[in-house]
Amino acid sequence: MSCRVRFAPSPTGYLHVGSARTALFNWLHARATGGTYVLRIEDTDAERNRSDLTDSLLAELEWLGLDWDEGPYFQSERRDRHREVVEGLLERGLAYLCDADNNEVDGMSLVDGLAVRFRMPAGGTVAFDDVVRGEVSFATDDLEDFVIWRSNGSPMFLLANAVDDADMGITDAIRGEDLLSGVPKVLLLLDAIGAPRPTYAHLPLLVNEQRKKLSKRRDDVSIGDYRARGYLPEAMVNYLALLGWGPPDDVEVRPLDEIVDLFRIEDVNKAAAFFDLKKLEHVNATHLRALAHDEFLERVAPWVGDEAPWPAERFDPDRFSTMVGLVQEKLRTLGDTPRFVDFLFLDDPVDDPDSWEKAMVKGPSAAEMLDGAATVLADCPWETEALLAAVSEVGEGLGLKLGKAQAPIRVAVTGRTVGPPLFEAMAECMERDEVLRRIARARARL
RNA sequence: GCCCCCAUCGUCCAGCGGCCUAGGACGCCUGCCUUUCACGCAGGUAACACGGGUUCGAAUCCCGUUGGGGGUGCCA
Numbered sequence: 001m002s003c004r005v006r007f008a009p010s011p012t013g014y015l016h017v018g019s020a021r022t023a024l025f026n027w028l029h030a031r032a033t034g035g036t037y038v039l040r041i042e043d044t045d046a047e048r049n050r051s052d053l054t055d056s057l058l059a060e061l062e063w064l065g066l067d068w069d070e071g072p073y074f075q076s077e078r079r080d081r082h083r084e085v086v087e088g089l090l091e092r093g094l095a096y097l098c099d100a101d102n103n104e105v106d107g108m109s110l111v112d113g114l115a116v117r118f119r120m121p122a123g124g125t126v127a128f129d130d131v132v133r134g135e136v137s138f139a140t141d142d143l144e145d146f147v148i149w150r151s152n153g154s155p156m157f158l159l160a161n162a163v164d165d166a167d168m169g170i171t172d173a174i175r176g177e178d179l180l181s182g183v184p185k186v187l188l189l190l191d192a193i194g195a196p197r198p199t200y201a202h203l204p205l206l207v208n209e210q211r212k213k214l215s216k217r218r219d220d221v222s223i224g225d226y227r228a229r230g231y232l233p234e235a236m237v238n239y240l241a242l243l244g245w246g247p248p249d250d251v252e253v254r255p256l257d258e259i260v261d262l263f264r265i266e267d268v269n270k271a272a273a274f275f276d277l278k279k280l281e282h283v284n285a286t287h288l289r290a291l292a293h294d295e296f297l298e299r300v301a302p303w304v305g306d307e308a309p310w311p312a313e314r315f316d317p318d319r320f321s322t323m324v325g326l327v328q329e330k331l332r333t334l335g336d337t338p339r340f341v342d343f344l345f346l347d348d349p350v351d352d353p354d355s356w357e358k359a360m361v362k363g364p365s366a367a368e369m370l371d372g373a374a375t376v377l378a379d380c381p382w383e384t385e386a387l388l389a390a391v392s393e394v395g396e397g398l399g400l401k402l403g404k405a406q407a408p409i410r411v412a413v414t415g416r417t418v419g420p421p422l423f424e425a426m427a428e429c430m431e432r433d434e435v436l437r438r439i440a441r442a443r444a445r446l
Numbered sequence: 447g448c449c450c451c452c453a454u455c456g457u458c459c460a461g462c463g464g465c466c467u468a469g470g471a472c473g474c475c476u477g478c479c480u481u482u483c484a485c486g487c488a489g490g491u492a493a494c495a496c497g498g499g500u501u502c503g504a505a506u507c508c509c510g511u512u513g514g515g516g517g518u519g520c521c522a
Contacts, residue, residue, distance in 0.1 A: 181517040246459035
């Protein structure tokens with residue numbers, strides 16, 4: 001029998017990285033086993049029942065490439081069914097009416113203004129076999145009579161969750177460990193309505209450096225923010241897959257379709273995983289380097305368009321395209337791109353104090369190098385090898401190796417000590433006059 | 447407080463009783479390459495929380511301790 005899984009987020013206006021990981025593992029399990037992946041929005045709380053809060057959620061899921069086979073279903077649209085189930089439990093005495101002071105009120109049917117609590121059986125044990133955690137059990141005496149219907153006439157999530165999983169034929173519930181202690185209550189509800197229990201798989205939490213669950217308050221948790229900073233969706237899902245799971249062949253950076261082939265929910269481990277930005281950057285940089293030239297140009301477009309730190313009319317697609325070939329392998333995110341190429345499209349290179357200090361103040365013979373370069377670059381052939389040879393010669397005259405010799409020129413021309421290979425950039429993307437002007441400009445500022 | 451879960455390098459993952467003097471990756475350090483940075487290449491650093499068992503044999507199984515986390519809402 002093929003499985004049916006669901007990702008059931010509560011709309012919060014953005015997609016949390018932890019939620020994205022949960023969505024990914026559900027999606028992977030479905031794709032790996034030929035099952036069905038259902039998307040369901042858990043918006044039973046009136047405050048969250050707003051379309052603008054779910055739109056961005058859906059957009060981010062699409063961006064990650066986690067396409068769903070069914071849905072999105074909205075719990076808020078299933079109110080009548082939830083009410084019907086609650087009434088059934090009331091009639092059978094498995095639940096009871098309760099007032100604001102938590103006192104039981106007699107009655108076999110719903111009453112406006114009163115909540116409903118599920119009657120917890122005494123002296124029982126609820127046990128289940130979690131795919132990642134193994135046997136887990138709870139004593140019902142440790143559980144309280146929990147609310148399943150609010151006094152304002154809406155269902156509580158445990159009730160909606162149980163009913164919807166049952167109605168939608170969910171066979172495997174894959175979700176975060178923070179939901180583990182709610183399982184016995186859902187199981188009791190499922191038993192009460194005569195529905196089969198799904199198999200549960202609780203994923204280890206994603207934590208920050210303090211080993212606490214990732215929180216919106218302290219941590220960078222929005223997928224949208226990572227997207228905006230220039231992380232690629234394929235890198236994002238790749239890295240997320242590595243949190244709580246690892247490929248059997250130890251090849252970590254790879255395309256999603258390969259992960260689908262390798263993924264097995266039983267292999268997920270139990271311990272919480274630290275969300276390590278450094279490793280994410282590495283995964284991203286690797287995927288970035290692997291992009292074909294044209295593909296890269298397409299992906300990077302948003303970062304060199306209107307948002308770029310230079311006047312739009314100064315941008316030159318041809319020179320940019322050439323430059324990409326020189327810097328693509330140096331980038332960690334798409335967002336790094338502008339600062340590697342901005343000098344081409346700005347009237348003057350940016351003033352980076354650290355670079356200036358390093359090359360012009362602390363570095364050796366800056367003035368002599370700039371003067372020498374101004375002379376030799378004035379009439380040498382405008383080709384990479386010739387420029388390199390000319391600058392090398394000036395450097396040798398001053399007893400400097402090329403590494404030291406090129407530094408002042410690099411800063412004069414590009415503004416920074418870090419950047420593309422200098423002579424290629426000058427020969428292929430810049431005019432002689434402009435280079436000489438910048439060298440003179442820097443010399444005057446010494 | 448009570449309930450539940452977890453525990454291998456700084457971090458992520460491997461290890462599912464002998465192949466482990468514990469492997470891979472990120473990070474960090476060193477060297478090579480070199481027009482900066484990066485990439486690449488070659489090395490290095492660094493872990494089975496502790497204590498009892500079980501067993502011929504334990505990182506692997508059991509118990510306890512300690513530590514960490516999650517839950518405990520008329521939020522999801």
